[in-house]
Amino acid sequence: MKILVTNANSRMALCITRALKKKGHDVVVADYIKNSMCFFSNKKSDYFIYPSPYSDPDGFISFILEKVKTLNIDVVFPVHEETFLLSKRKSEVEKHVGLAVPDYEPFLTVHNKDKLYDALIQQSIKTPKTLYLKDFSDYNEIKMKLPGKVVLKPRQGGGNWGIFFPDPVFCYNEQIKPYLKDLNVDIARVLVQEWIPTQEKYSHVVIYQNGQFIQDFADIHVRDFPLSGGSGVLRKTCDASPMTEISKHLFDDIGWHGMAEVEYVSHAETGEFYLIEINPRVWGGVNSAITSSLDIVGMYLDIAVGKRAMPGCYKTDVQTRWFWGDMRVFPEYFNKSKSKFGAAGHYLHLLIDKTKTDEFYWDDPMPFFAWPCHTLYKMFKNRGFQPVAYDSLTGEWD
Template sequence: MRVLITNGQNRIAYAALRSLGCRGISVCAADFIPWAMCFSSRYCQGHFRYPSPFRKPQECINSLIENGRRQNCRILLPIYEETFLIAKYQDRLKSHFSLAVPEYEKMLMVHDKKRLYEIAQRLEIPTPRFAALSAPHPSHYPWLEEARYPLWLKPRQGGGAWAVVPVASFEELLRRWTRPDLPYGLPPDRFLVQEHVPGPIFCVAMLFCQGKLRARFTYRQVRNYPLQGGVATLRVSDRHQGAESSLQRLLEALEWHGVCQADFAVDQESGLAYLLDVNPRFWSATHLAVICGVDFPYLVYQLAAFGDIEPALEHPIGIQSRWFWGELRAFWEAFRQPGERIKALKTYSRIRGADSHFDDLCLKDPLPPLVFFIDSLRRMLKQRSLTLRPHDSLDGVWE
């Protein structure tokens, strides 16, 4: 059965494409930009463009149905933010495709950090203290004056370090709160302030079938871009029982169906795992799970095609994956720090051989990373920034 993969412009879709293509499964890729990296892959058996899922949602759904039929696609595998739109219209799409996605309302519940923390607290899952900027003044949250700074200013909806800003002091927070100075000029009710939990970041990914756990994978973030609070560029497979137990309890309570990934900060003193946020879709380290034997794209394909799968709950520890393009940008940021040039050169040039892999580089399939590099370079020059805004988005909001 041919599979239709969306959001062919990013490395997550490329990981899914390689996973299925290497198994001999025919894959068609789609996106709303003409230079999506997956279009040039040797594993891509067909491709097409659809209208922006953010600006023209109905036209996007119509295009998926019409072009999917032309390409003889039987299974739909949504990858990134368009997963929300596909979940919203899944009843209509199921007349044309087999798919395994969560219910739209449940996705919104965990995507909105304020709603997520309220659910987690009822389930006795640890979360950092937070304050919603929809309140008229910081005095509504007395803990803010005595908190250990920096705190993190984050959008209530959003992922991938989008619009995340450190707040160095209570004075800075008061200024941002009373005279809104927020990322991208967005209104205060779109943001909250989150307490910083010092310690490593563990990430847990799971696949559920109608409320039952079917696959699990855990990894630890090692390096990020931007260096503080950014997206992981180097991760290593690991385990953390507390984080795994918390996410499983949350998804069981929601009777989840499909994939989900969550970030936890593990307090360096107590060892307690604090739930930070949830991605109710595929995530940036999907390729690491694949090479560790928990092949989420293939498992979701099987779940959509056959209705259930055999559990995949174990994986090796110590396997690394790197996001090559992210590592380059992180290296440049580290290299520019005063007195850090030698350290940056040593840190970012170190490769661990057989236990280290790249998300977005494949010697057997060289064109996609080249296409991604050219597109990113073009956008950096146009935007005059190493931190790129997406081609198109709803700025993190789904309703």
């Protein structure tokens, strides 16, 4: 089959492209960003640049459908937030090409953190207590309803955008007001959530076909970026069964289709699993599943073309690494480590052991260098050390 993989400047798209090529498929990659990571991969057969799905959603859909026709694309494999737009326009897109994304209503149910919270409470699934920031005229009153540590986050968003941990020792007003100014969004979009003391953090992935559970997968976040909690930069596959029934309880009820990643933490004192949030798309650690021999791309293709997807199995204790993300977190990890020698030795060991990285493969080396080049370019362009997205959604998917 000929497959179109979107969001080609991401390591997730790169991992998917390599896995599809290994299975013998013809892979076309695309993004709205010039010189995207996958454009340099020798595993792709063709590439193109499309209009931004954020600033020109109609142009994006029209261009994709045009390329589907001219390039004879069989299946579109969306990777990041363009998945949201393809879900929203699903009925239109599916007339022309295979696609495995959920309907838009269940999509928003799990993506909007406030809607998700209501659904979890209704089904008695453990999740951190969540409140609207707009309901507080004095932010110090948060301490009365949520004593201890809290986290502020947008109702929609991913990739650690907008995540803020105010220090409960100090005045919340003095911390939250500057945060809102920097975030520059409507306060109605911001939630305040109870922080759960964490023993382990997990990614639990479910795959559904027309409301029927097909497969799940899980890994432990050995290290995140940032360390306080975020994207997994060092991961180890594990048994998914402690989370399976919890996730199924939710996704069975809403009739899911396609894949989704559910983030869990186990409570440091009780060991109970708490559902934190859901990413209804390809997740950052997809290479963890691929490397552990789970045919996740094959299952996606079967679902996209209407063929019955069959469950598989994967190896546990397989470690994978987002190399450049792990490099970014190294200073924080080093400074917080009790043994500086041990921290440095751990990183050096990862360079020589069998831990697979998301980016670098000996038979496809060039994409590895694209990510730091883009990061340095954005830092220079924006005159800051915090790289920002080339384009992003200023509002919300609704």
